[in-house]
Amino acid sequence: MNTMTRTAAAWLLAAAAAWAHAGRPCENQPLQAHAVARGMALALATERALDTSGAEVVVLARAGQDLSQYGLNYSHLGFAYRDTVQGRTVWRVAHKLNHCGSAESALYRQGLGDFFLDRPHRYEAAFVVLDPRLQSQLLPVLRDNQRIAQWHTPRYNMLAYPWAQTYQQSNQWAIETLAGAAEPAASSRRQAQAWLQLRGYEPTTLRLGPLTRLGGRATRANIAFDDHPNDKRFADRIETVTVDSAFAWLQRSGLGAAPVTVR
Numbered sequence: 001m002n003t004m005t006r007t008a009a010a011w012l013l014a015a016a017a018a019w020a021h022a023g024r025p026c027e028n029q030p031l032q033a034h035a036v037a038r039g040m041a042l043a044l045a046t047e048r049a050l051d052t053s054g055a056e057v058v059v060l061a062r063a064g065q066d067l068s069q070y071g072l073n074y075s076h077l078g079f080a081y082r083d084t085v086q087g088r089t090v091w092r093v094a095h096k097l098n099h100c101g102s103a104e105s106a107l108y109r110q111g112l113g114d115f116f117l118d119r120p121h122r123y124e125a126a127f128v129v130l131d132p133r134l135q136s137q138l139l140p141v142l143r144d145n146q147r148i149a150q151w152h153t154p155r156y157n158m159l160a161y162p163w164a165q166t167y168q169q170s171n172q173w174a175i176e177t178l179a180g181a182a183e184p185a186a187s188s189r190r191q192a193q194a195w196l197q198l199r200g201y202e203p204t205t206l207r208l209g210p211l212t213r214l215g216g217r218a219t220r221a222n223i224a225f226d227d228h229p230n231d232k233r234f235a236d237r238i239e240t241v242t243v244d245s246a247f248a249w250l251q252r253s254g255l256g257a258a259p260v261t262v263r
Contacts (some may be wrong), residue, residue: 038123043112044261046125050080050091053127057081057135057142059174059256060093061116061243070206074126074243077174078115081142094142096170098156098222105156105170107149124263128247128256138181151176151189158241159226160198161198162203164227165189172241175201182255201249204242 020068050058058081061074079097093115098105116125141147158168168176168189179192180197184194225233232239250256 014180022035023065036117037118039116039118039120042125042262043167046080046116046127047112048260049175049260050127053129055129055135057138058127058129059124059178059246059250060115060127061247061259062118062120063124064118064120065244066121070204072204072242072244074247075121077171077246079138079174079177080088080112080127080141080228081139083143087240094148096152096168096173098158098170101222102156103156103222103224105168106154107152107173124261126243126247126261128250128259130250130256131165131254134178134182134255138178141177141181148177150187151180151192153189155248157227157239158222159206159225161227161229162201162241163193165193167224169241171243171246173247175246178255199249199253199255201253202245203239204245206238207211207236208238 046060057079059077060080063074065075067073067075076095078093080093082089083092084090091112093110093112094107095110095115096105096107116123152173153165153168155167156169156174158169160167160169160172164171167187173194175196176189176192179195180186183192186195225238228238247256247259251258
């Protein structure tokens with residue numbers, strides 16, 4: 001391994017260790033070299049696919065957690081968009097992250113490499129190319145610090161109810177921001193949610209019994225159920241925003257194309 005290669009590898013490992021404190025979950029152990037290599041390989045493959053798509057903005061997903069028991073393929077989404085850095089066109093990802101399993105969250109802009117250095121369950125990505133008009137509406141929002149935070153609530157709940165404003169999970173922020181960009185009158189979260197309902201968005205319904213809910217609420221700071229309607233909660237029906245439901249809705253509504261998978 002030459003000096004340049006060793007330096008690059010050391011930088012990637014250091015970046016990965018720092019990144020572990022920005023996303024979920026927080027772990028003391030740094031990423032192994034093979035995990036960094038696989039994450040960067042996925043980032044490169046995704047970049048090539050995005051370049052080929054001809055898009056300016058896409059909805060990008062990763063398989064951070066194994067949600068197969070719920071019939072779900074992906075766990076987390078954000079917006080990948082073209083930007084210019086020092087005269088060079090690059091892809092950046094805007095997304096929301098929970099702070100180390102806490103009840104707080106923040107918005108981040110990252111490169112594709114950082115986006116895939118989060119110990120994913122599966123090294124696979126998927127993206128949806130949005131309708132050209134929607135892309136043009138979203139792009140200035142994603143580049144503006146104030147506007148990108150307009151529909152953000154820091155209080156985090158992994159299973160936040162889609163039609164409440166007490167908490168907000170990552171996928172929920174993404175589709176509410178999309179709604180706010182698409183509809184100028186949707187300046188608040190409540191108005192963005194109303195637009196989503198009007199356009200036919202349907203959340204995923206998870207079947208979670210009382211023991212599962214109690215265990216999750218008692219042991220995880222980032223899980224709550226008090227924003228869910230009692231009639232649904234006590235019937236073991238927990239509705240929340242998932243990547244799979246967002247992808248299906250984008251295609252069904254004509255706001256996006258069929259998902260493209262990158263492995």
